[in-house]
Amino acid sequence: MTQDKVKVGVVGCGVVATAYYLPYLMKMDTVDLVAVCDLYRTRTEACARLFGAKEQYLDYYEMLDKADLDAIFILTAPGTHVPFTLAAVEKGKHVLIQKPMATHMDDARTIAAAIRRAGVKAIIEPSSNTLLDPDYAYLRELVKAGVLGDILWFSLAWTGPTTYGPALGGNPYGQAAFYDKDSGGFLFDLPYAPTQIVSVLGACKSVFAQAGIKVTDHRIVPEEKYDEFLAGVTDPDKANYWDVVVDLPRTKAVKMQAVDQVYSMYEMVDGSAGTCHVGRIYHPVLPGTGGGNLQIFGTEGNLLFGAGHMASIISTRKDLLPYVDAAGWYHIPSRGDASKAKWPQPTPGAFNYYHQSSQHLIDCILEDRTPIVGVDWGLHITEMMVGALESSRTGQRYDMTTTVDV
Numbered sequence: 001m002t003q004d005k006v007k008v009g010v011v012g013c014g015v016v017a018t019a020y021y022l023p024y025l026m027k028m029d030t031v032d033l034v035a036v037c038d039l040y041r042t043r044t045e046a047c048a049r050l051f052g053a054k055e056q057y058l059d060y061y062e063m064l065d066k067a068d069l070d071a072i073f074i075l076t077a078p079g080t081h082v083p084f085t086l087a088a089v090e091k092g093k094h095v096l097i098q099k100p101m102a103t104h105m106d107d108a109r110t111i112a113a114a115i116r117r118a119g120v121k122a123i124i125e126p127s128s129n130t131l132l133d134p135d136y137a138y139l140r141e142l143v144k145a146g147v148l149g150d151i152l153w154f155s156l157a158w159t160g161p162t163t164y165g166p167a168l169g170g171n172p173y174g175q176a177a178f179y180d181k182d183s184g185g186f187l188f189d190l191p192y193a194p195t196q197i198v199s200v201l202g203a204c205k206s207v208f209a210q211a212g213i214k215v216t217d218h219r220i221v222p223e224e225k226y227d228e229f230l231a232g233v234t235d236p237d238k239a240n241y242w243d244v245v246v247d248l249p250r251t252k253a254v255k256m257q258a259v260d261q262v263y264s265m266y267e268m269v270d271g272s273a274g275t276c277h278v279g280r281i282y283h284p285v286l287p288g289t290g291g292g293n294l295q296i297f298g299t300e301g302n303l304l305f306g307a308g309h310m311a312s313i314i315s316t317r318k319d320l321l322p323y324v325d326a327a328g329w330y331h332i333p334s335r336g337d338a339s340k341a342k343w344p345q346p347t348p349g350a351f352n353y354y355h356q357s358s359q360h361l362i363d364c365i366l367e368d369r370t371p372i373v374g375v376d377w378g379l380h381i382t383e384m385m386v387g388a389l390e391s392s393r394t395g396q397r398y399d400m401t402t403t404v405d406v
């Protein structure tokens with residue numbers, strides 16, 4: 001690309017767009033924020049006012065036809081991700097697709113083929129817990145170098161929020177994004193779990209799973225409260241609805257129409273196997289207890305996430321570690337805690353996945369690079385979730401058909 005700015009359009013002016021992507025995009029020297037699109041004019045107007053989007057659309061296909069765009073950020077609810085991506089790439093636009101890429105493998109494959117055919121760049125979210133985060137890239141290299149020896153087993157439970165009362169249980173808003181059938185339910189809301197496993201252990205070989213709906217009735221904050229919030233925001237860096245929605249009364253009843261609990265046993269290509277539970281919890285846990293942390297046990301050492309650190313390793317292969325404390329541990333500090341670190345941290349500063357993904361897509365477009373969290377990555381993570389549902393449906397092990405080079 002010879003130009004020095006990428007012309008960006010955003011579809012979906014909801015919470016993830018205004019809290020995370022738009023405040024970053026508006027500050028990027030390499031981005032021209034040309035257009036925003038949403039079904040609600042109040043939201044496009046708020047995005048024009050707060051983030052300087054030049055054009056507003058209420059119809060996505062009209063935006064695609066009329067706006068002069070290089071890349072589209074698809075930040076709508078999951079049910080729209082497949083048709084919106086296909087329409088964008090067929091017009092030669094680069095895309096960032098919020099999670100989930102798709103909730104069925106045929107859709108995921110159709111998207112992947114279209115992206116490859118068009119030769120456009122694609123980021124498949126989430127990029128958190130992936131090799132786009134240098135700390136994960138570093139951990140993956142340590143594991144490959146043998147810091148854990150042969151992996152005996154691993155376990156992970158991903159619950160969403162575990163300590164903050166109002167955020168426990170289901171998402172406090174977003175019926176279409178998190179509760180309706182085509183949202184994919186809590187499994188497809190939490191692809192962070194398979195993502196974390198693959199980022200550390202490499203590609204997956206098979207899955208055996210049991211999935212279901214345990215809690216049908218939920219209450220959320222009515223949709224219009226988001227518009228009331230946006231109307232009152234004047235600082236683009238203070239448009240994070242999460243900061244207020246968790247404390248608003250949940251007065252609207254919704255039904256969970258997709259799975260909310262999935263227990264999977266993943267077999268990895270490296271020969272290891274472990275469990276992964278994705279679901280929500282409804283009451284707080286105590287620090288250091290409850291789910292949320294990947295734990296990997298090997299013949300030469302253990303790798304544990306959490307307990308106040310980003311991750312910690314104890315290993316007989318001390319030669320591979322830059323530092324160990326008196327008890328033999330190498331602790332990587334939680335992101336943002338670098339100033340407190342007594343030991344080397346691979347990358348200081350907080351990792352904000354929305355910002356890093358935005359930056360990465362734009363860099364890949366301008367420098368003609370292949371995104372780290374691209375099509376192969378998205379297909380594989382999607383298949384780990386789709387395969388779990390398929391295994392639960394058939395009662396049989398699901399053998400993966402995709403792979404990824406990690």
Ligand SMILES: NC(=O)c1ccc[n+]([C@@H]2O[C@H](COP(=O)([O-])OP(=O)(O)OC[C@H]3O[C@@H](n4cnc5c(N)ncnc54)[C@H](O)[C@@H]3O)[C@@H](O)[C@H]2O)c1
Binds near residue numbers: 176
């Ligand atoms: N909110 C978060 O913190 C968060 C975090 C990570 C990922 N995500 C993902 O981002 C996506 C959106 O989530 P959200 O929380 O922003 O939901 P949201 O409901 O706040 O926002 C979705 C927006 O898309 C708009 N929209 C829906 N259909 C549309 C259409 N046909 N054309 C144009 N606009 C349309 C809605 O009006 C709404 O404003 C989901 O896939 C979700 O999984 C959200």
